[in-house]
Amino acid sequence: MRVLILPNPFKNALSAEAAGHAIKEGILTYDPNAQVEMIPMADGGDGSLKLLIEPFGADLMTSVVLDPLGRTIDAQWGFNVETRTAIIELSEASGIRLLKSNERDPFKAHTFGTGELINEALVQGAQTIYLTVGGSATLDGGFGILKALGTDFLDKSGHAVAVHQLTDLRTVAALKFDRLRINLHQVNIKVLVDVENTLCGNEGAVRIYGPQKGVQSHQIEVFEDLIEHWGNLLSAASNQNIFELVGGGASGGVPAAMAACHTQVILHPGASFFINLLKIPEKILDVDFILTCEGEIDNQTSYGKGPCIIAKLAHDQKVACIGLCGQLGADYDAKKSFFHAVFPINKRLLSPALAMERTASNLRYLAGQIYALMLLKPPEVGDEGIT
Numbered sequence: 001m002r003v004l005i006l007p008n009p010f011k012n013a014l015s016a017e018a019a020g021h022a023i024k025e026g027i028l029t030y031d032p033n034a035q036v037e038m039i040p041m042a043d044g045g046d047g048s049l050k051l052l053i054e055p056f057g058a059d060l061m062t063s064v065v066l067d068p069l070g071r072t073i074d075a076q077w078g079f080n081v082e083t084r085t086a087i088i089e090l091s092e093a094s095g096i097r098l099l100k101s102n103e104r105d106p107f108k109a110h111t112f113g114t115g116e117l118i119n120e121a122l123v124q125g126a127q128t129i130y131l132t133v134g135g136s137a138t139l140d141g142g143f144g145i146l147k148a149l150g151t152d153f154l155d156k157s158g159h160a161v162a163v164h165q166l167t168d169l170r171t172v173a174a175l176k177f178d179r180l181r182i183n184l185h186q187v188n189i190k191v192l193v194d195v196e197n198t199l200c201g202n203e204g205a206v207r208i209y210g211p212q213k214g215v216q217s218h219q220i221e222v223f224e225d226l227i228e229h230w231g232n233l234l235s236a237a238s239n240q241n242i243f244e245l246v247g248g249g250a251s252g253g254v255p256a257a258m259a260a261c262h263t264q265v266i267l268h269p270g271a272s273f274f275i276n277l278l279k280i281p282e283k284i285l286d287v288d289f290i291l292t293c294e295g296e297i298d299n300q301t302s303y304g305k306g307p308c309i310i311a312k313l314a315h316d317q318k319v320a321c322i323g324l325c326g327q328l329g330a331d332y333d334a335k336k337s338f339f340h341a342v343f344p345i346n347k348r349l350l351s352p353a354l355a356m357e358r359t360a361s362n363l364r365y366l367a368g369q370i371y372a373l374m375l376l377k378p379p380e381v382g383d384e385g386i387t
Helices: 016-030 048-053 090-094 112-123 143-149 166-171 178-183 205-209 217-238 254-261 270-277 280-284 306-316 352-357 359-375
Strands: 002-007 035-038 059-066 072-080 085-089 128-133 152-154 174-176 188-193 265-269 289-297 320-328 341-344
Touching: 002 016, 002 280, 016 035, 016 289, 016 359, 048 072, 048 085, 048 128, 048 270, 059 112, 072 090, 072 112, 085 090, 085 112, 090 112, 090 128, 112 128, 112 143, 128 254, 143 178, 143 254, 166 217, 174 217, 188 254, 188 270, 205 217, 217 254, 254 265, 265 270, 270 280, 270 306, 280 306, 289 306, 289 359, 306 320, 320 359, 352 359
Parallel strands: 002 035, 002 289, 085 128, 128 188, 188 265, 289 320, 320 341
Antiparallel strands: 059 072, 072 085, 152 174
């Protein structure tokens, strides 16, 4: 039987590559002769940089920048000197994985460090920048990036205003991109977005992704008002309706900010970009079924996340696609899903720490069980179970 494994990362537990190897080991336990191909995936979030380094012929660079709370960290990015192409993964400088759960503060968290990485690329002479967004700790609308790149924040009198956190935007009446556009002159920026959400509204950055970044239920309207004000500033400064931008709400609004500040910015769906780069549509035609995975599969997965795009692609080719996840969201609707089936890997109620610790072993076991089911082969006595 031919199996294609297309894993995404399990946040704070396993990289896409490690998850894929665990699934592959589980299948080969049942059938050492199985034809298994494993290709790590990304959609613009964690792991995107690593996947792009080799195809783009880039060298791995390290720069000292600020993390979401303003602490100094080392962040990696990629650069090809010959093509003058830079690869910047937002989560390297502004990712939620950089913060402990008790440090998540959406009022203070910012993307300034990602802006610093873009500046580093400009200093090196980059003419094309791939900015992958996803997995952010921030809900700052991207103001941190724009601040780092030289945006001027002005009050009603036209005087400069200091902006350090989201609430400071209340005093801002206008934005000036003059200095920023000089810095970005003739630089093409391609933003790979991991979701399709717009900046505001019921399906926007705040209501859909705010809670995972630390927004409490009673704070939703406060953040929605702040981001709406920010969207109005971006729209006025760019002479376009930023609120209609598909994907503008990714990573707390970063794509909206990038599209507003520079005319040579193009947004790409991240999952589709990686799927085409890695020639997945061709590979799907030659397999019996597909296994993909992510830390959580829920309603958010349908907003352009990698597993959803893979499942849709498989569905169109009449190939079964099975999803594995650490947690199946309460809002997941199987009837609206393109997955053949979805299975959470944790059988028992475990603490989050213990569940993450056992991610690899549970993936191995469940992958073997699924393969046995697809093969209609009973498991051998003594097989490792979910622990």
